[in-house]
Amino acid sequence: MPYFVYKITPPRQLEHLDTVEQYQRAREIVRERRRNEPPGTGVEYRLIFARQQAEAERLLSTPRDTRVIGED
Numbered sequence: 001m002p003y004f005v006y007k008i009t010p011p012r013q014l015e016h017l018d019t020v021e022q023y024q025r026a027r028e029i030v031r032e033r034r035r036n037e038p039p040g041t042g043v044e045y046r047l048i049f050a051r052q053q054a055e056a057e058r059l060l061s062t063p064r065d066t067r068v069i070g071e072d
Helices: 023-036 053-061
Strands: 003-009 013-020 044-049
Touching: 003 023, 003 053, 013 023, 013 053, 023 044, 044 053
Parallel strands: none
Antiparallel strands: 003 013, 003 044
16 A cells, blocks of 8 residues: 655645655655745645545544543
8 A cells, every 4th residue: 555645734735745655755755845844834744554545635634533641
C-alpha cells in the first residue's frame, strides 16, 4: 500500500501532494515541506498509509478523539 502526502490548510482543506511507495521517502517529503513552511500559517503536512487516495482523504478528514493518557 502506498503513502499519501497531503498539505492541510485551514479550515481542513486537503491538497494531495504526492504518492510514494517507501515510508522513508514520504517522511523526507513531509519533513522538507515542514521546514520550508513559514511559522504561523496554520498549514500542516501529513503522510498517511492507505489503500487508495479516497481512503486517505477520508481518514484525514475524520476528526480524531482526544487521546486520554491517564486519569486525574
